Amino acid sequence: MEIPYTYKARPDTGLYNAKVGIWLFLASEIMLFGALFSSYILLRVQAPDGVWPEMRLGWPHGLLNIPIGTFNTVVLISSSVTVVMAWASLKMGKIAAFRRYMILTLMCAFGFLGVKSYEYNEKFTHYELRLKNGEVHTGHLEVNGKHPGFWSFADIWNLDRLTKEKVAEVQFTADPPKPKAGEAHAAEAGHEHVAKAIKRDEISRLEAFIPRNHNFFAIYFTITALHGLHVFVGALVMAYFAFPGSRMWRTNPEQFTNRIEVVGLFWHFVDLVWIFLFPVVYLL
Amino acid sequence: MSTATSTQQAPAHGHGVEHHHEPGFWQKYVFSTDHKIIGIQYGLSALVFLMFGFLLMMCMRFQLAYPGQKIPVFGSLLEAMLGDAAKGGAMSADLYNSFGAMHGTIMVFLAIVPLAFGAFGNYVTPLQIGAPDMAFPRLNMASYHAYFLGGALMVASFFVPGGSAKSGWTSYSPLATVAEFGKPFNGQTLWLIGMVMLITSSLLGAVNFITTIIQLRAKGMTWMRLPFFVWAQFVTGFLLLLAFPPLEAAGVLQLMDNLFHTSFFLPTGLVVGGDQLPVAGGGSPLLWQHLFWFLGHPEVYVLILPAMGIVSEVIANNTRKPLWGYKSMVYAVMSIGFLSFIVWAHHMYLTGMGTKVSTFFQTTTMMISIPSVMILTALFISLWGGSIRFNTPMLFALSFLPMFGIGGLTGLPLGFNASDIYLHDSYYVIGHFHYVVAPGTIFGLMAGIYFWFPKMTGRYMNETLGKIHFWFSLLGMNLVFAPMFIQGLKGMSRRMADGGTTYFGADDIAIKLNTSITHAAVLLGLAQLPFIVNLFLSIRNGRKVESDNPWQATTLDWATPTPPPHGNFATEPIVYRGPYEYSSPGAARDFTPQGQKV
Ligand code: HEM
Numbered sequence: 001m002e003i004p005y006t007y008k009a010r011p012d013t014g015l016y017n018a019k020v021g022i023w024l025f026l027a028s029e030i031m032l033f034g035a036l037f038s039s040y041i042l043l044r045v046q047a048p049d050g051v052w053p054e055m056r057l058g059w060p061h062g063l064l065n066i067p068i069g070t071f072n073t074v075v076l077i078s079s080s081v082t083v084v085m086a087w088a089s090l091k092m093g094k095i096a097a098f099r100r101y102m103i104l105t106l107m108c109a110f111g112f113l114g115v116k117s118y119e120y121n122e123k124f125t126h127y128e129l130r131l132k133n134g135e136v137h138t139g140h141l142e143v144n145g146k147h148p149g150f151w152s153f154a155d156i157w158n159l160d161r162l163t164k165e166k167v168a169e170v171q172f173t174a175d176p177p178k179p180k181a182g183e184a185h186a187a188e189a190g191h192e193h194v195a196k197a198i199k200r201d202e203i204s205r206l207e208a209f210i211p212r213n214h215n216f217f218a219i220y221f222t223i224t225a226l227h228g229l230h231v232f233v234g235a236l237v238m239a240y241f242a243f244p245g246s247r248m249w250r251t252n253p254e255q256f257t258n259r260i261e262v263v264g265l266f267w268h269f270v271d272l273v274w275i276f277l278f279p280v281v282y283l284l
Numbered sequence: 285m286s287t288a289t290s291t292q293q294a295p296a297h298g299h300g301v302e303h304h305h306e307p308g309f310w311q312k313y314v315f316s317t318d319h320k321i322i323g324i325q326y327g328l329s330a331l332v333f334l335m336f337g338f339l340l341m342m343c344m345r346f347q348l349a350y351p352g353q354k355i356p357v358f359g360s361l362l363e364a365m366l367g368d369a370a371k372g373g374a375m376s377a378d379l380y381n382s383f384g385a386m387h388g389t390i391m392v393f394l395a396i397v398p399l400a401f402g403a404f405g406n407y408v409t410p411l412q413i414g415a416p417d418m419a420f421p422r423l424n425m426a427s428y429h430a431y432f433l434g435g436a437l438m439v440a441s442f443f444v445p446g447g448s449a450k451s452g453w454t455s456y457s458p459l460a461t462v463a464e465f466g467k468p469f470n471g472q473t474l475w476l477i478g479m480v481m482l483i484t485s486s487l488l489g490a491v492n493f494i495t496t497i498i499q500l501r502a503k504g505m506t507w508m509r510l511p512f513f514v515w516a517q518f519v520t521g522f523l524l525l526l527a528f529p530p531l532e533a534a535g536v537l538q539l540m541d542n543l544f545h546t547s548f549f550l551p552t553g554l555v556v557g558g559d560q561l562p563v564a565g566g567g568s569p570l571l572w573q574h575l576f577w578f579l580g581h582p583e584v585y586v587l588i589l590p591a592m593g594i595v596s597e598v599i600a601n602n603t604r605k606p607l608w609g610y611k612s613m614v615y616a617v618m619s620i621g622f623l624s625f626i627v628w629a630h631h632m633y634l635t636g637m638g639t640k641v642s643t644f645f646q647t648t649t650m651m652i653s654i655p656s657v658m659i660l661t662a663l664f665i666s667l668w669g670g671s672i673r674f675n676t677p678m679l680f681a682l683s684f685l686p687m688f689g690i691g692g693l694t695g696l697p698l699g700f701n702a703s704d705i706y707l708h709d710s711y712y713v714i715g716h717f718h719y720v721v722a723p724g725t726i727f728g729l730m731a732g733i734y735f736w737f738p739k740m741t742g743r744y745m746n747e748t749l750g751k752i753h754f755w756f757s758l759l760g761m762n763l764v765f766a767p768m769f770i771q772g773l774k775g776m777s778r779r780m781a782d783g784g785t786t787y788f789g790a791d792d793i794a795i796k797l798n799t800s801i802t803h804a805a806v807l808l809g810l811a812q813l814p815f816i817v818n819l820f821l822s823i824r825n826g827r828k829v830e831s832d833n834p835w836q837a838t839t840l841d842w843a844t845p846t847p848p849p850h851g852n853f854a855t856e857p858i859v860y861r862g863p864y865e866y867s868s869p870g871a872a873r874d875f876t877p878q879g880q881k882v
């Protein structure tokens with residue numbers, strides 16, 4: 001038994017099965033990310049006026065690294081181009097060129113993930129420190145000369161852990177203050193970039209830039225992680241087609257070309273999500 | 285199964301099969317990619333879950349009628365398995381909540397949808413459109429496996445410390461998060477992971493069904509020649525495809541709240557048990573409700589549309605008449621599909637959305653009842669002047685009509701926000717949706733089982749047992765669900781572990797009805813025994829079918845050998861006419877199959 005139209009187009013629809021399937025799947029993906037973006041909008045709109053961290057629940061601005069984000073955007077867009085080139089090479093019957101373009105695409109994909117994990121790590125090692133006198137600082141933290149690392153999830157504000165490990169004080173290096181409009185580079189003048197000892201008893205709350213700190217981080221990490229998962233799975237599938245899966249080129253070149261087209265469509269979608277994600281979380 | 289007599293016994297190969305080596309047991313029954321086997325896998329699993337969900341409810345019903353007393357038969361078993369939650373074999377309030385949440389979840393996501401969409405959709409759709417299989421057979425298998433895994437997780441969740449999820453099938457935040465706050469692997473977490481599995485399964489299924497219907501229709505099977513059943517499955521596929529992802533998103537967000545203590549659904553300053561919850565806050569409980577009901581309402585049409593499809597097939601076949609208004613039924617089902625995406629907040633009138641928003645959703649809700657009534661009316665008119673064959677499938681199909689009618693009509697007062705303010709979260713709502721889903725959808729599904737059983741096995745199910753099953757079920761269903769309208773109108777809230785005794789006092793009529801409902805539920809349960817016996821005995825001992833088309837039906841599913849072999853059709857089917865050419869004037873017989881040329 002053979003299923004009709006697995007790679008030949010059905011005359012009246014003009015499509016082969018997998019192409020219908022991937023478009024339907026992408027429709028459901030749009031609903032998935034659409035729901036997450038809607039949640040983002042709702043959470044942000046209902047956040048109180050004022051800017052985090054001064055205003056505890058205000059929405060943060062300018063926390064993410066825009067140059068790095070821009071770089072990653074370029075990387076991902078390039079990979080969308082190379083995956084089309086890979087498909088076009090197959091259409092012209094050039095399997096070697098196909099493989100070269102696939103390798104480029106894969107490099108972009110893993111490059112993107114590498115940069116993303118660097119960004120994640122930066123956030124995980126960055127702290128918001130609230131003192132009992134009401135002051136709020138963000139910066140880097142050392143406990144007993146070491147970076148404290150990822151904090152346990154059960155101990156919400158990390159104070160229990162400090163108590164348990166009998167930490168009397170922590171070393172805190174505050175971020176340079178953001179230049180305010182009109183005060184050009186006031187920062188460099190007054191601020192010295194040195195660690196300051198802060199007593200355990202002065203601290204009312206201590207938290208890294210991790211999801212539970214604030215809904216901004218929560219939604220940022222959730223959407224970008226889900227997107228990253230898509231990048232990762234897409235890259236695995238492409239790696240398969242670039243190497244072991246390309247055997248099919250010899251037995252059924254038409255079906256193989258279709259497979260690359262379908263993967264390509266998925267990859268464009270992943271790219272498109274990022275094109276929305278970047279301005280929404282980095283710029284706005 | 286393969287001993288069935290058959291007028292056109294398949295020469296074992298369908299379209300262009302060269303070799304046939306017998307697959308082993310695992311290949312054939314566990315890792316099968318044949319849509320018919322997968323359909324049967326779905327069907328049997330779903331029936332088991334249907335029974336499981338029913339037994340959970342029986343324990344709850346006992347608790348409602350006799351609060352705090354030892355549950356007969358199951359009490360000791362529960363105590364042995366679940367420990368303190370069922371101390372002395374009686375039900376604690378926590379256990380009541382657990383069972384309630386899991387009853388809803390299991391019935392909706394593990395029983396009805398898999399039976400209506402997974403089982404009937406899988407078995408019948410490719411046959412009716414003249415396809416050799418689904419478009420993506422391996423995806424189809426993966427879909428069943430994801431479903432099975434999700435179901436296993438749900439069942440396992442009863443045994444984790446703290447018990448299964450207990451915040452209702454709707455799993456409202458913040459309750460769902462704070463119920464077991466700080467214990468990462470609680471029942472709620474497993475519920476969420478299980479749901480993600482089930483959603484994945486549905487998405488794979490939906491992609492597969494829609495692609496199959498678009499791409500694999502036989503030659504001559506134009507859109508307006510599709511049996512109504514296929515249309516119903518097609519629209520159901522779109523509902524699952526587009527409505528489930530937002531719930532998946534919501535599930536991921538709630539999982540973040542539970543595991544990583546984010547505050548997506550947790551408002552600022554939440555106090556639990558006297559202490560402020562140590563989370564950042566700033567989230568929105570209403571966001572969960574919106575995301576949930578964005579799925580939730582289309583989901584109720586996922587529950588009903590396949591049943592409508594089955595009932596249409598059975599009615600056309602047993603009245604020996606074309607369906608009245610086939611085309612308007614098709615347009616109606618499409619409108620239902622569209623409209624069901626913009627009515628969701630009628631479940632949320634009491635959340636303070638504001639009158640403008642409520643008015644919008646009230647209007648769309650009234651609009652969606654129009655196409656529903658169109659379908660129902662078309663089916664009623666189809667009966668007119670028919671020489672009806674009152675066999676078991678037809679009895680179930682016929683009673684679907686008034687039962688669904690009662691369910692739908694009682695929905696209208698819920699759709700108007702003025703009356704819903706009084707009725708919301710009362711037993712009236714329970715009565716409403718059970719009328720639609722239980723004597724509605726389940727009867728439709730039963731009609732389907734009795735109707736297609738001869739195609740699956742080559743034997744009829746027993747008519748006498750079938751009629752006993754039908755009449756007692758009809759009686760039981762109504763005795764269970766009709767009194768709930770009265771209870772609701774008297775103001776009895778749903779989800780109360782003692783049934784409301786503390787609130788009403790034991791002498792109130794609403795409380796007395798609790799006892800009678802429980803007795804009726806026992807009757808309803810007993811009425812299913814003839815069905816179970818019938819289902820298993822008829823596989824080997826049922827009366828053999830006389831031909832491949834025992835009901836003398838017109839659609840292509842009856843043009844296959846019995847049971848259909850791998851690849852389905854002996855010769856490639858070609859379609860020459862519409863799906864319901866019964867009693868055409870001038871025709872030789874009172875039915876003209878779709879594949880018959882002249
Ligand atoms: C045809 C017209 C229908 C209308 C106007 C309607 C209206 C409503 C409304 C307004 C509610 C919310 C009541 C409340 O919570 O206060 C509701 C609840 C419900 N309806 Fe319907 N409905 C209709 C058909 C259906 C169908 C066909 C099904 C399923 C097969 C269904 C299943 C449900 C369920 C499951 C609930 C309760 C959900 C819960 O709160 O747990 N309804 N209906």
Ligand SMILES: [Cu+2]
Nearest residue numbers: 581628630631
């Ligand atoms: Cu609804």
